[in-house]
Amino acid sequence: MRALTYAQAMREAFAQLLAFDPRVFVIGQGVWSPWYAGASLKELEKEFGRDRIIDSPVSENATTGAAIGAALAGMRPIVFHPRMDFMLLAVDPIVNQAANWSYIFAGQVQVPVVIRASINRGGEQGAQHSQALQALFMHVPGLKVVMPATAYDAKGLLIAAVNDGNPVMYIDDRWLYDEPGEVPEEMYEVPIGSAAVRRMGTDVSIVATSYMAAQAVNASKVLERRGIDAEVIDLRSVSPWDRETVLNSVRKTGCLVVADAAWKTCGVTAELAASVAEEAFDDLKAPIARVCLPDVPAPTSAPLEKAYYPGAEEIVLAAERVLDQKEKRWAIASRSLIRKHITAH
Amino acid sequence: MRALTYAQAMREAFAQLLAFDPRVFVIGQGVWSPWYAGASLKELEKEFGRDRIIDSPVSENATTGAAIGAALAGMRPIVFHPRMDFMLLAVDPIVNQAANWSYIFAGQVQVPVVIRASINRGGEQGAQHSQALQALFMHVPGLKVVMPATAYDAKGLLIAAVNDGNPVMYIDDRWLYDEPGEVPEEMYEVPIGSAAVRRMGTDVSIVATSYMAAQAVNASKVLERRGIDAEVIDLRSVSPWDRETVLNSVRKTGCLVVADAAWKTCGVTAELAASVAEEAFDDLKAPIARVCLPDVPAPTSAPLEKAYYPGAEEIVLAAERVLDQKEKRWAIASRSLIRKHITAH
Amino acid sequence: MRNGSKRNGNPQETSVNQALLWEMYRTMMRIRIAEESIAKLLESEEIRCPTHLYTGQEAIATGVCAALTKEDYIFGGHRSHGHYLAKGGDIRALMAELYGKVSGCARGRGGSMHLVAPEVGLLGTVPLVAATIPIAVGAALACKLRGEQRVSVPFFGDGATEEGHFHESLNLAALYCLPVIFICENNLYSSHMHISERRVKGNIYQFAEVHGIHGASLDGNDVIAVYQAAVKAVDRARNGAGPTLLECRTYRWRGHVGPAMDMDVGVKRKDELKDWLPKDPLARTRFQLAKAGRPQTEIDQLEREVMGEVQNAIRFARESFYPPKNDLKDYVFVDAKADN
């Protein structure tokens, strides 16, 4: 199979959707410029015309609202926000309108809109140009939220999102744009709500989103060298998320690390940890570890940035910590069992 | 001591702050109208003039931004959003600006703004006039979030918020406006970040926010009649939240119910459950129960509304469920201990 | 609503013949009697959802929708019973929705502030002020991309022009030359606030000019004037000449929300209302009809007919069922795979 980068895979999905479905069009800031979208939208406007690839004024609210309106009228628009930070100006159309419309009107009017937002951080950009806000949208019923971590999923989830018929937030990460991966030429869907097991393992489950899923794979290699057999799950969709795959894994390993390169409090890791602690209570052999950003805005200065962003190393440390905790409890439990045994005699 | 209602207590805090601190002013929609704010702002404009009590055009973004700007310039503004739903148009000034300004500029410019938003639901208002969105703001570093449940706290937390010197979201609930409570006449602060133990108990901890804290007190009375001794903690602040009080309680009871009348996924209850499951792992004797709204927008029709909102009854059921789970585990553990004992002989 | 399917860009006759005036009168009467009946049901608390009545503004929805076809899209806000009825929405489904019944146009999920009638082009009314303005622009964009002759019409109040996205929307519509007709119903109030407390100038229609689109201010209580302005705007839109902003000046007779006449949300405004009652759009049309020779008996007969229809609808609503509790979680998402 061919290898494409993550960005190229997105571009292929766009091109195929545009070629295949006349209802699809793209609207947003920077869609005519490589600066905003990297290779992910490259020259689409040359191929499909500026009528269908619309680079918009700086009006996040109205462009998002317009995409929703076009969706209500039967189109399949994809809105593009080159940074999630800018999309905060469009929270009303997304959360009040798109998310509610189907429910309010009992499914009589559907909102088949895809809202693509990029996480674009690092490079000394600072607090207002770095945010990863998936949790805000995961909190809201009526929205689906996907976060591809591989080239294959970047393509397949975009196609699934457009075909879904509901409002889908498609969140990509600029740090992944150049990652290569095998990508089929034909159109295919990656089902929304299904996670992917990237590595099978028995010692500890590592469940991660987007960029952290890629880091988790790296982390598992380090862990392997240290004799730890990690299972790595790429969540792919955060809303809905694949409870079954995650719970089955935790039931097997008894240990869980959740990694999401976003804020901790009320974030994706909070929901996963809370749900797993509830549903796999008796299987957990140690407290769940959450690998996230600190609850601090993004700084600019390079050394502060370096301290700010977690990666494979933090996942490795978290996995080891969880396993230590398990050991410790195991030791205590055995000791007490032995003690009880002795007392019993 | 005098009894005031929750709304009257807020009004008293407003009036005292306005009288005491010339930097304080109020801006927002409906501040001249009882329709929007109930008794909570009653005739303030007559007492303090329309210069300091500013009823604004329908421009949530700019009025919130203006309050932030006035705060930067040394004032102590209180913005009023009569519904959280409308405030979604002001997420950019709140999340991108107010929350970040101190960090970005290393504390050289402070943002002493209070953003008051009301949860205003029920009464067949529907999906866009019902939301309780505290979790969105709890997720964001740089914002403090308080949610008074009593008249006493309604006054004390507002005063603390204005004096705090940082951006504070003050979230009240219309369902509490007529609740009476003892309120001192003088100005006083309720410290942000400290929970209140409303009832001491040993069987199960019930931690709740705002309206659900009031419901939790009712629930504890029902539970008491059924022989269950619940500890009720009113969280009061959700960001930061009082880890110590919550963890101490759970270490004592081993059982936890968290109640928040908002969506479940990535909500306040997710963070509390995740944190407690991590930090009090060995103390928990049963899975944590979360009492929330279903992950569904608010309907209008009265019978659907009734099915939608949880109250004391749901808390009671959750507490009983948790205790059942504990019993069950206790029974299994005892059996296995006996078995081991027998085997050992 | 205009008969016939969408037209092909030929300029439309703007003169109003008696048959059309009669039809518009009937529409206004349906709105008036529905609203006034609902007011009573609000007073008796038989209807309990927050309800914003359209009494006094009937000529605007009526005149505009008379210039549209069933295929055209409209959108509304919190005060949209009139838009729903004028576009041809089923009156029984409206009443049932107010009662929260499953036979309501939104199956009891929306109440007064969330109305829908996709079968006649009403894609939704929602109460976030100004929310449907960009949405209507997007529907117009859909029409343009598909090369249709359809137009898209958002109805909104003077208050909505204070929201930034109103301005963003004018710019998008102008820039992409979209078939959208912005109908601003300036009733002088946004809730309890008079327009002079919210704006320095009384010139909403001028936002059009500065964005390079057509704009006009007109008497919103004159159904003929509204119809004629709408027809011109629709013609321009269908002919690719882009958007129009019409500021229709009017007055709501009842309070901001609920049935109160003289006082609500903290404002007394009896005097102003006294000035506006004589400008009743229905009385004006009745006068024109009488002058044109329509016998009083027919006029009275129409009123009785409409009254019967409204009473029927209320009965239907009363007799309908509430949605079953088990439906609570339905429709959060549609299963749209099917129609791909």
Place this chain on the structure above:
Amino acid sequence: MRNGSKRNGNPQETSVNQALLWEMYRTMMRIRIAEESIAKLLESEEIRCPTHLYTGQEAIATGVCAALTKEDYIFGGHRSHGHYLAKGGDIRALMAELYGKVSGCARGRGGSMHLVAPEVGLLGTVPLVAATIPIAVGAALACKLRGEQRVSVPFFGDGATEEGHFHESLNLAALYCLPVIFICENNLYSSHMHISERRVKGNIYQFAEVHGIHGASLDGNDVIAVYQAAVKAVDRARNGAGPTLLECRTYRWRGHVGPAMDMDVGVKRKDELKDWLPKDPLARTRFQLAKAGRPQTEIDQLEREVMGEVQNAIRFARESFYPPKNDLKDYVFVDAKADN
């Protein structure tokens, strides 16, 4: 920046004497040399934060800030080195900030897009387009509530006028008659998009009129014209006559972001740039100074002085320390209890 403390509402002399022109020339030169030096440091990747250069627009920040006092507030956006320097911000702290050093004006937390100098009234520049427009309106409201003579000035681009809150802000400022002067630097581009791809009409200043406030369009490369218009606006603001919107037409010489001259973010625009280079605001002022008799030697001397100052600042930045990693979590909140 104008000398002296705030004035008491007496109309200010708008004629520009040579001393003032010389000072403004020095400010422009400082901005120019700083920006062009930064361009080189961006090319060599010694500075790595996203940086939007102000070269070509110097007359605007300079002319406006010359009409202000140190007490007046200003706010900026992503392209604000010029605003920072013109208002009197310390050049060494600017350079250190670009390097991410702890001696930077934001202690290395902000980089180029987040500058601050509260000691001279710059309360912050942030890169969310249009964000500081309502914020500046709020600072003006603070001034008014306190009965001060201070004014508040947001600097923003033509792109920012596409954001709804720009329009909301104009309305608030007009309604409350606030001492705010909106400075729109129309450089024809928003990133890669020419203004004709974003608006139908080229009339940003007309948004003032429709909101009932003063507005004017002027040559943003003419520092005297900018200064004179600013002085008038400041006088009106200080005298309670409310806000002004000035659209200053100009052109940025370098790309949207980074040091590129001819091509960035996907646009080639060599030809346009060729037309604008001769309109260099510095050359124009130099010509005026020479005509007024300022000897060339002094002009050259000033340039050398400024060059030295900028080199000094760069040295300072290079030699400064990075913030310690342990500081990462500081300043999320201020402990403001103290100053209550």
